[in-house]
Amino acid sequence: MTKTYNFDEIIDRSGSGDLKHEALLPRWGRNDLLPLWVADMDFATPDFVVDALKERLNHPIFGYTVDPSDYRPAIIDWIRSHHNWDVKPEWLSFIPGIVKGIGLVINVFTKPDEKVIIQPPVYHPFRLTPEGNRREVVFNPLRRREDGYYDMDFDNLEKVCDDKCRVLVLCNPHNPAGLCWSVDTLKRLADFCYEHHIIVISDEIHSDMALFANCHVPFASVSEHAADISITFGAPTKTFNMAGIVSSYSIVPNGDLRERFYGWLKANELDEPTLFAPIATIAAFRKGEEWRKQMLAYVEENVNFVENYCKEHIPGIRPLRPQASFLVWLDCNGLGLNHEQLLDLFIDKAHLALNDGEMFGPGGEGFMRLNIGTPRAVLRQALDQLTEAVKNL
Incomplete structure (x- = not known):
């Protein structure tokens, strides 16, 4: 029942x-x-998330733990069934939060004199995080249509992008406008960024909350170019209302990007989830x-x-x-x-x-x-x- x-x-x-x-x-x-x-x-x-946490709380020792065996499979199965994207286990890593992840990517892949592109109006940490890390932020504003919705402005992107631009932060779905970007738009963005040697961070934390028969398309899934330049961030936290349990993950298909980014995460032990993050993630994705x-x-x-x-x-x-x-x-x-x-x-x-x-x-x-x-x-x-x-x- x-x-x-x-x-x-x-x-x-x-x-x-x-x-x-x-x-x-x-x-x-x-x-x-x-x-x-x-x-x-x-x-x-x-309740199924709360029950899973309570069950673990019944054990009286909260020592060092390994990732549960179902942690990665739960994420992989959820993404495959909901977004038709086959993610390989080695592409995945825990990250200590999506905004933190943006800061980590900026520190690993950009130098102080290099730039980060964002597409306002957009979630404000996309600007604050690069600026706080003393990187210049380049605006590629969305273009508002007569119906009130927005398109990406590729003519402007061509104008504002120079050889110092190293990262573009994509909000997919878009916050605050609530947009699900089309395959064609994402492909065009991927082609541009691939040609200009720009890494795309795709923040997909709202991916499981498409409304009114709309569909979320993972950026990395639209083309080989997109997969080659992308670092995707996701989490069950928005969907299942558990933002206080930091359970974010990163997906990096490109082996070179992955080795550089995940090697740095591992060296700093930033790829190790807290005790409750995998438990909550598995419960949400298996029972939610x-x-x-x-x-x-x-x-x-x-x-x-x-x-x-x-x-x-x-x-x-x-x-x-x-x-x-x-x-x-x-x-x-x-x-x-x-x-x-x-x-x-x-x-x-x-x-x-x-x-x-x-x-x-x-x-x-x-x-x-x-x-x-x-x-x-x-x-x-x-x-x-x-x-x-x-x-x-």
Whole structure:
């Protein structure tokens, strides 16, 4: 009998040390905000993951451990069945987080005078991590279409790329716009980067959250050129809401890149997972499909709810329907507010904490990123508060 999961349950996260609430006062200067910002969900981490961790906790020694025998097979089988990509065991390595992985690649494969390309508006650590490692960041902004969605701008990429560009960080699916890139787009990007000797880091952490019959395509799977230049990062953490259990992995098909990167990881013991990471990964990928389907169906209903609500009550805000993930890119330009006024509306008037669009770089002006991975009652409360604030403008 199929278990039915309750995503309407409101869980009090106070006392858990969660970033979503604990960061309100230091980051926004007030703690009376409804937090719909950082990309974890307010749904209970699935029971089969919790049970697997509890089972291990029954053993009283938490000493050094080896990777469970099913760790790599669980990842490989999941990717094959969900994304039609055959990953070989030797291509895989644990990494201590995807943003950390970006920093590791930058340190291994670039020199201080070399450059990293990103495609804003995009997840802000794509900019902050290279800059923090004193690498120059080159912007190849996405081009916004009339329908509100985005395309890669290959003409601009040709202009901004020079012989100092060594790495391009790809968001696939794209955050914050929620795009699933097409095979043709990924092939074209792969051909360009191959010709220019650029390594592509493909962040595919939202790959298992395609919505509304959209399909995620792994970058490395589209061509030999893509496989030859790619370092793919993935994790079960977004899908199964367990970001605090760092269980990220890297996939590198090219033997030379792999030897250089994984050799460096091994030398620094950065390829060794913490005790609970493989356990949680195996549980999620072996037992998680039914939960994932029900969660995505609920998220789709939340997308519909936000779209219908805004159309009826806040026509000045247009949600861009995500093709993947639980993040909705809100086009607030119809409100006619500048950046400071938009922040004042959401924070001080509506008492909401969202990620503001400008942090995602050029093209993010006038947008807000809304996390809808939450019970619908919470979402309704947030939009009701926003409606009242907009009425009083």
